[in-house]
Structures are given as C-alpha cells and as structure tokens.
Amino acid sequence: xxxxxxxxxxxxxxxxxxxxxxxxxxxxxxxxxxxxxxxxxxxxxxxxxxxxxxxxxxxxxxxxxxxxxxxxxxxxxxxxxxxxxxxxxxxxxxxxxxxxxxxxxxxxxxxxxxxxxxxxxxxxxxxxxxxxxxxxxxxxxxxxxxxxxxxxxxxxxxxxxxxxxxxxxxxxxxxxxxxxx
Numbered sequence: 001x002x003x004x005x006x007x008x009x010x011x012x013x014x015x016x017x018x019x020x021x022x023x024x025x026x027x028x029x030x031x032x033x034x035x036x037x038x039x040x041x042x043x044x045x046x047x048x049x050x051x052x053x054x055x056x057x058x059x060x061x062x063x064x065x066x067x068x069x070x071x072x073x074x075x076x077x078x079x080x081x082x083x084x085x086x087x088x089x090x091x092x093x094x095x096x097x098x099x100x101x102x103x104x105x106x107x108x109x110x111x112x113x114x115x116x117x118x119x120x121x122x123x124x125x126x127x128x129x130x131x132x133x134x135x136x137x138x139x140x141x142x143x144x145x146x147x148x149x150x151x152x153x154x155x156x157x158x159x160x161x162x163x164x165x166x167x168x169x170x171x172x173x174x175x176x177x178x179x180x181x
Contacts, residue, residue, distance in 0.1 A: 131166040
C-alpha cells in the first residue's frame with residue numbers, strides 16, 4: 001500500500017492501516033529514539049517510547065497530511081525521546097565521586113561535541129537550499145533518497161547527487177574551521 005493511501009486509511013480510523021504503519025516504521029522509529037537517547041535510556045524504555053509514538057500517531061491521526069506521514073511520525077518519535085530525556089535530566093544527578101574517568105567521561109569531549117554541533121548547524125546554513133533540506137531529511141529524519149525525491153518533487157538520482165555534493169561541501173566548511181575526523 002502506498003504511503004498516501006496508508007495515511008488516508010489511518011485518518012479514517014482503519015486499525016489495519018495502523019498495523020501496517022507499525023510494521024513498516026518500527027525500525028525507523030526505534031532508531032530515531034535510540035540515536036537521540038545516546039545510551040541514556042534502557043532498551044525497555046526505547047521499546048516503550050516506540051509504542052508511545054504509534055499510540056500518539058493514532059490519537060492524532062486527524063492531523064496527518066497524507067504526503068507527510070513519515071515525517072510526522074519521525075517528529076513524534078523525536079519529541080517522545082526528547083521529553084523522556086528532559087524528564088530524566090530533571091531527576092538524575094551524577095555524583096562527581098562516582099564518575100569513572102577511565103570510562104571515557106570527559107567534560108572536554110562533551111564541550112567539543114557541542115561546539116561541533118553548532119559548527120555543523122552553521123555549515124548547514126551556508127550550503128543553502130535545497131541541499132540543506134535534503135541533508136536534514138536524510139540524516140536527521142532518516143528519509144531515503146526516494147522519499148525525499150517524492151516529497152520535494154525531484155529525481156531520486158538528483159537527490160543522491162545533491163547529498164554527495166552537500167556532504168563534500170560540509171566536510172570542506174568544517175575542515176576550514178578546524179574540524180576533522
């Protein structure tokens with residue numbers, strides 16, 4: 001079943017459409033939550049948040065735009081993960097005496113990662129549209145080049161070429177600013 005038909009059936013309250021969405025997108029949703037959690041939550045929590053994402057989709061199915069089902073689902077997953085991390089952050093503290101520095105916990109690494117993230121945001125702004133949107137869709141929302149091409153009205157091969165060129169531009173911009181890995 002194509003994506004738009006799936007979204008339309010979901011909007012109508014068709015439970016088999018929800019089952020099809022769950023079957024199709026559970027790996028994507030789990031990956032988004034896992035990557036955002038960055039080891040901060042358990043596998044059980046990831047599974048729970050994945051389920052919560054589909055429940056939220058079901059209860060908000062009237063808001064779904066047929067051509068944006070996957071993006072909407074990704075946003076729900078991202079928000080569920082961020083909300084869980086925020087709730088954990090308010091209640092969890094790390095005792096400085098319990099930190100094992102040999103385990104790789106280094107304040108300088110955290111600061112460096114934040115600086116790299118900001119440099120990447122600036123570099124993304126510099127590459128301009130539509131390359132910026134394509135890169136964000138591909139790497140942040142985990143959309144395939146086929147999905148991006150359909151949603152942006154481009155040829156799939158063009159999207160693949162733009163991803164390749166945009167990555168090279170980003171690498172050059174970041175290298176000029178001293179970020180190499």
